[in-house]
Amino acid sequence: QQILNLTASEQTFLDKLDEIHLCTDPDWMPYEGIDKYGQYTGIMSSFHQVWSEMIGKPVVLVKTSSWDESLKFIREKKCDVLSSAQDIPERRDYLSVTNPYISYSLALATHPDIPFIINLAQVKDKKFVMVKDYAAIKLIKNNYPGLNIVEVNSAVEGLKLVERGMAFAFIDTVPSINYQMLAHGISHLKISGVLIEHYNMSVGVRKDLPLLLSIYNKVIDATSEEKRQQILNNWLSVQLQYDADYSLLWKLLAGLFIILMLSLYRYRVIHRHNTELKAVNKKLVHMSKNDQLTGLPNRYYLHEAFQEALQTYHRYQHQFSVIIIDIDYFKKVNDTHGHVVGDEVIKKIADMLSDNLRDTDIVGRWGGEEFLIICPETDNAGAKAVAEHMRQLIADADFGLKPGNITASFGVTEYNKNESVDECIKRADMALYRAKELGRNKTIVF
Ligand SMILES: Nc1nc2c(ncn2[C@@H]2O[C@H](COP(=O)(O)OP(=O)(O)OP(=O)(O)O)[C@@H](O)[C@H]2O)c(=O)[nH]1
Incomplete structure (x- = not known):
């Protein structure tokens, strides 16, 4: 306070004062604003901080939601000072302003393809945008009567109107235009002209507090040029800190x-x-290789097995034999007991054959009531023994049918060198036929 050289009445006034209530523009960065934590921020906030220390009284922010509301608040004496104000006639009945403490040129932000503008008169027929209620608007209107000015609520709204081609230029101070373009990612505009008009920033003080006005004038005068530049440089060189957008x-x-x-x-x-x-x-x-009724390999699969046996025979000269089996008088079984019983008989014989043969023997269903067995490593004598064993099993089995038992006839032959599959099977078939001729339930070897 000493360097302020206060008068006695100023000192008395201060002594009675607990704190100074300050209203501000909540959205005018980089000059001033209220951040997301509710704190006063921006260039002016630094000045007010310095002055608060110089005066020796705390400066308390009275929060408002708009500049308009701040003007209303100071009219209603809800705050003592306006952080930054201009001397315009409409405000004079409730507001006094200090000497200016900073001054900025007004500038034009336009699309990048607009050539440099030296004088507003060059482009006077165009549409301009400015933030409403700012003192700069009065200044421009006075100096350029009849200029088409659209008033918007915020700088970003004004810049976006220009960006979309709905207005020719946005008018504001250079730092404000730069800051808003950076903060809102508006990269398609440029500053294409600086006006001769200056925007002077003063502290606004309630008209009924003339001593406070004179105190503020003293602190402004006592603020060194060095301090002033330090504050401005701090803020204008600040890189915008974006909250990470996750x-x-x-x-x-x-x-x-x-x-x-x-x-x-x-x-x-x-x-x-x-x-x-x-x-x-x-x-x-499985279906393509096996018979549906008995589950045994079908005729197709038997042909494949026959080919394999043939290859083994040619490679190693290992003898193999074939047995063809045909159930005797099977038509009579069907006729007497019905097809379902006939199927059961076929299934039972299939099971008997596969259960009682060697693992290496291959038994399959050759046709309706016919089966075929391929016996690897087996000659006629061996195959005959196998056939006889099977014939006996079937003849002895109880199929639960009355009258009579089920029997089967067997035709046996061994593979002869160089003959075809069909020739071999045909010979087995002939043996079977002979077994039938000889009265059935027999094994004949050809
Ligand atoms: N239930 C049933 N019958 C079948 C099947 N396949 C063939 N049959 C019957 O078997 C009978 C075979 O009759 P035939 O060829 O006259 O010979 P068979 O009565 O057995 O007399 P032989 O062979 O001369 O002893 C026919 O009635 C066929 O319909 C089958 O899958 N299920």
Whole structure:
């Protein structure tokens, strides 16, 4: 306070004062604003901090939601000072202003393709945008009567109107235009002209507090040029700190998550289809090679097995034989007991054959009531023994049918060198035919 050289009445006034209530523009960065934590910030806030220390009284922010409201508050004496104000006639009945403490040129922000503007008169027919209620608007209107000025609520709104081509230029101070363009990512505009008009910033003091006005004038005068520049440089060289915008990251992650889930779902569906397909394929392969009634290899499979036996024979000269079996008088079984019983008989004989043969023997259903056995490593004598054993088993088995037992006839032959599969089977068939001729329930070897 000493350097202020206060008068006695100023000192008395201060002594009675607990704190100074300050109203501000909550949204006029970089000059001033109220940040997301409710703190007073910006160039003016630094000045007011310095002055508060010089005066020796705390300066308390009275929060408002707009510059308009701050003007209303000072009219209603809810605050003592306005952080920054201009001397304009409409305010004079409730507000006094100090000497200016900073001064800025007004500038034009336009699309980048607009050539440099030296004088507003050059472009007087265009549409301009300014923030309403700012003193600068009065200044421009006075100096350029008839200029088409659209008033908007905020600098960013004004800049966006110009960006969208809905107005020719936005008028504000250079630091304000720069700051707003940076803060809101407006990169398609440039400053294409600086006006001769200056915007002087003073502290506004309630008209009924003339001593406070004179105190503020003293602190402004006592603020060194060095201090002034230090504050301005601090703020104007500040890089804007953006709050990290994680929303895009979250959206990306959500997108990836959805893609992952869809891929998993798709994989599971495909996997299930594949499993089903494999099962169906297995079934189809089984069906293509096996007889449905008995489950034994079918005629197609027997042909394949025959070819394999043939290859082994040619490679190692290992003898193999074939047995053809035909159930005797089977028509009579069907006729007497019905087809269902006939099927049961076929199944039972199939089981008896596969259960009692060697693992290396291959038995399959050759036709309706006919079976065929391929016996590897077996000659006629061996095959005959196998056939006889089977014939006896069938003849002795109880099929639960009355009257009569079930028997079968057997034709046996061994493979002869260089003959075809068909020739071999035909010979076995002839042996079978002979067995039938000889009264059935017999084994004949050809
Ligand atoms: N139930 C049933 N009968 C079948 C099947 N396949 C063929 N048959 C019957 O078997 C009978 C075969 O009769 P035939 O060829 O006249 O010979 P068979 O009565 O056995 O007399 P032989 O062979 O001369 O002893 C026919 O009545 C066919 O309908 C089958 O899968 N199920």
